[in-house]
Amino acid sequence: MKSNKGNCHLCGEFKELTFEHIPPKAAFNDTPILIQKHEHLFDKKSYVYGKSIRSNNGSGSYCFCKTCNNNTGTWYARDFxxxxxxxxxHFNGVEKINRANLIEFHFKPLNVLKQILTMFLAIDHSNFLKKDKELVNFILEKDNNSLPDKYQVYLYNTISKHKRLYGIQWNNFNGxxxxxxxxTFNPFGYFLTVDSPPPIDTMTNITDFKKFQFNEIKKYIIPLTYLKTDNMYIGQYD
Known part of the structure; x- marks a missing residue:
């Protein structure tokens, strides 16, 4: 059997890595998916350019050790x-998805936010996020509310056959x-900024979810903008 040893994207320890579904398997990520990486999309000299690879496990990767995978799964994945x-x-019950939507949720805000950030750590292969101990501790300590202000998390609605799993990238939006x-994974898109503005100002900032307690339940109406993500570029919408 192939070994999947490496440094865990959360605790940083060199261990056998387990498969992390991104998003969690219970969030409609339980069927095979076709994946295109950088060389499939952008490297015209590559023999795999324009092709894709099949993941029978759904969307995800070997990125967390068993302990971190089990802990985050137990604490956050179900509520997310x-x-x-x-x-x-909600969207299955409406005839048409509007550009602007208001949806009432009965949920655990902190747990949801921590799962979203867990997903961003999972897809970051640059180690940029993992090096920030405050961010890592915010996730690995379920009662921790101290997310540094430089991290802002945004939410939007999308229904697209194309998914996006883009780790940390540096770009030149708006000069x-x-x-x-x-x-992105239907019905949501999740956007993380680090000391940066979002690409468009109609995304919903949910960073204040960090102010709640672990397992605290709230009922809120959340505004969500519908954005099409059929192209391949981060922060760009049709």
Whole structure:
């Protein structure tokens, strides 16, 4: 059997890595998926350019050790998946998805935010996020509310056959250098900024979810902008 040893994207220890579903398996990530990496999309000299690879496990990668995978899965994944299911139920019950939507959620804000950040750590192969101990501790300590202000997390609605799992990237939106990461998986898009503005100002900033307690339940109406993500570029929408 192939060994998947490496440095865990959370604790940083060199261990056998387990498969992390991104997003969690219960959040509609339980079927095979076709994946295109950088060389499939952009490297015209590569023999795999324009092709894709099949992941029978769904979207994800070997990035967390067993302990970190189990802990984050137990603490956050179920509550996050219920949050996603509420949005999915809403959109399945409407005839048309509007550009601007108001959805009522009954959920655990801190748990949801920590799962989203767990996903961003999972897809970051640059080690940029893992090096920030304050960020890592915010995730690995379930009662921790101390997320540094430089991290802002945004949410939007999307229904697209194309998914995005873009780890930390540096780009030049609007004439300024920005640090961004993005994940899309129906019915949501998740956008992380680091000391940077978001690409558009209609995304919903959910960073204040950090102010709640672990397992604290709230009922909120959240505004969500619908964005099409059919192209391949981070922060760009059709």
């Amino acid at each position: 998946s219920e949050f996603v299911a509420q949005a999915d139920n 300024t250098m920005n640090t961004h990461s993005e994940i």
